[in-house]
Amino acid sequence: MDKLYTITELTREFGISTRTLRFYEDEGLVHPERRGRTRLFRPSDRRIIQNILRGRRIGFTIAEIREIILAYREPPGELGQLNLMLKRVTEKRDELKQRRKDIDETITELDMIEEQALTRLAEIGVGS
Amino acid sequence: MDKLYTITELTREFGISTRTLRFYEDEGLVHPERRGRTRLFRPSDRRIIQNILRGRRIGFTIAEIREIILAYREPPGELGQLNLMLKRVTEKRDELKQRRKDIDETITELDMIEEQALTRLAEIGVGS
DNA sequence: ATTGACTTTTACGTTAAGGTCAATAGAATG
């Protein structure tokens, strides 16, 4: 029977606006049914929204997110396209690994800032 | 004697435009000297640019990047400010850990897409 | 002295990802 979600249910669950969901529909990322004019989102749409938000947090553009979603559910049949896709996958993965490195380095930097701040706090705490 | 860099040296090294570097100066992130009107970037500016680009890859805004840079070189003296900073550091670190999780999940997804594509390739390769 | 490579400032243009607002339409509830 697969529950259907109204637009506001999803905005509340994910902390996004109705405008955002309609925008994702315009962009062809989700395809809610309609009862009259009202949108009803299927569980599959809900999962796609989760994917979109994850991609968004990483910093992917909508175009990149769409590309991944499409690649996932409609792997191309033609040889050239398949090879192209494999290349793009490798590129994206390398990019992601680089970003992971960036993140680790930044976390280290934050640790250092924290340490400095704690030291100063201790000094002030003692001195006052 | 600390080498100084011209703007184009840096644009070439980092693959960014002069406009971008001037923008970063307007934003108060770098402070090149001037010989006449021409900018001359110090090694410290160069390192800051590397940090900016790393933050950019992660998806931080200029405002966030500036905040981290400032926190690093001018830890606040006042107690309230220090505590505030510690809170913000913790927040940012949590955010970064979430993003790393997002990245790992996305890499897994890419692996699956690749696998599918390789399977199809094998089928086609055999069939033709 | 002119060319060519760079550089500067000023200022308007662009793009992505929504925000915001107005007018209208259904749905639900008393």
Place this chain on the structure above:
DNA sequence: CATTCTATTGACCTTAACGTAAAAGTCAAT
């Protein structure tokens, strides 16, 4: 049935992070 939510569509608006173009200065080399 009237009212009250909630949704929809369409339109224009916004912000960050630069792009781009114009007009002019600098400096070394030809």
